Amino acid sequence: MTMPLMKPRRKNPILRTRQMNLPPWGRSRAAMGLTVAAAEGRFELQACQDCGAVQYPPREACHACLSPRLKWQPQSGAGQLLATTTLHHSNDLFFRERLPWRLGLVHLDQGPTLMVHLHGDVGDQPQRVRVGARLDRAGRAVVIAFPESETLNMADDKTLREMTCDPKFRKVLVTDAMTPAGQSMVRAMVKAGADIVWAGHAEPWKRHGSGLDDITALPQVTLVPLDLTNARSVTELAGEIGGKVDIVVNNAEVHRTFGIAARRGTDAARAEMDINYFGLLRLAQEFGPALKGRSADGTTNATAWVNLLSIYALANFPPHGTFSASKAAAHSLSQCLRAEMRPAGIRVVNVFPGPIDDDWNQGMPPPKLTPDSLASAIVKALRDGVEDVYPGDVAQEWLERWRENPKVLERELAAGG
Numbered sequence: 001m002t003m004p005l006m007k008p009r010r011k012n013p014i015l016r017t018r019q020m021n022l023p024p025w026g027r028s029r030a031a032m033g034l035t036v037a038a039a040e041g042r043f044e045l046q047a048c049q050d051c052g053a054v055q056y057p058p059r060e061a062c063h064a065c066l067s068p069r070l071k072w073q074p075q076s077g078a079g080q081l082l083a084t085t086t087l088h089h090s091n092d093l094f095f096r097e098r099l100p101w102r103l104g105l106v107h108l109d110q111g112p113t114l115m116v117h118l119h120g121d122v123g124d125q126p127q128r129v130r131v132g133a134r135l136d137r138a139g140r141a142v143v144i145a146f147p148e149s150e151t152l153n154m155a156d157d158k159t160l161r162e163m164t165c166d167p168k169f170r171k172v173l174v175t176d177a178m179t180p181a182g183q184s185m186v187r188a189m190v191k192a193g194a195d196i197v198w199a200g201h202a203e204p205w206k207r208h209g210s211g212l213d214d215i216t217a218l219p220q221v222t223l224v225p226l227d228l229t230n231a232r233s234v235t236e237l238a239g240e241i242g243g244k245v246d247i248v249v250n251n252a253e254v255h256r257t258f259g260i261a262a263r264r265g266t267d268a269a270r271a272e273m274d275i276n277y278f279g280l281l282r283l284a285q286e287f288g289p290a291l292k293g294r295s296a297d298g299t300t301n302a303t304a305w306v307n308l309l310s311i312y313a314l315a316n317f318p319p320h321g322t323f324s325a326s327k328a329a330a331h332s333l334s335q336c337l338r339a340e341m342r343p344a345g346i347r348v349v350n351v352f353p354g355p356i357d358d359d360w361n362q363g364m365p366p367p368k369l370t371p372d373s374l375a376s377a378i379v380k381a382l383r384d385g386v387e388d389v390y391p392g393d394v395a396q397e398w399l400e401r402w403r404e405n406p407k408v409l410e411r412e413l414a415a416g417g
């Protein structure tokens, strides 16, 4: 049984912070399908469209009939553990620093046999296990076997924690605590066991009746001044807490409901860009380096960067046209951030919600995403270690339509949905 994680002791400031050595990350193009599915929390393997054989490792042609028609399909992961072994030596620096490390051989019910990492609660063979795919610290999919049913403190397992971004005992910055969504986020982080939550607050003079009193009453929460439109404000806060933050949740956004013709001038669009795009850029320049430097710093290392984007980042929703454009820009920038953070082992999590139940979506018909469900989707994403999240029914439906045909979706949205 996994022992519950204990709060780490205060670090000796004289000791050098360990540098991150990534696990091996080379993968073939064919194998990338495993990573694509794991990034959204699914375990998929290729299945042959001609004979049905399930493949592992990923390949270009079916191992049974040589057909090239292989399709990635979700797998249950149920299987039989055949053998286990414990590594006490490794030539790879990442594993050498984390020894001993257990591996196993699992025969999946669907056919293939896999070499897997083992969750600590998986005992010796023979036993039934459940295999899942997770992203490792290099951002590539690896397979890990879990016990067949849930066990106590499962998330605290040492092997699993290397693959997830669990907020437990970590220090979190939420960039905007003024909105209901931000306040839900702060509460969810405290509930998930965060050690400290810094709650950003752009206008410290506007406090009364804003719901801030509820969250500041929580002992873990500290209000900090942070105005993403002001480079100096971002620099100052980074100087103060940058070296301690383990998870950044950038939820600050400006949302106006205009297309192009509905309004003259560019003021509203600039305000959106200034927070949604340039705000992210300012934040990433100031907080990024410190986060990267602490990605191997003990059990509560710096681990993740969360961006609140929008499903409108994928395709423009004309009634919210300039907002969509600012989120598309932020999405593009977050892909750059992800590429720059990857070598340090920091995960960039992009969240693409549908309309949130807030002031700016009053005119939208339901279903709308409540601030609490948005916050729990983000916490779940961190715990599961996924990097792309589409919370809510609207986002899921848009995603499906966008994947099917982006051009058709564009035309449908132009015609009013």
Ligand SMILES: [Zn+2]
Pocket: 048, 049, 050, 051, 052, 053, 062, 063, 064, 065, 066, 067
């Ligand atoms: Zn086949």
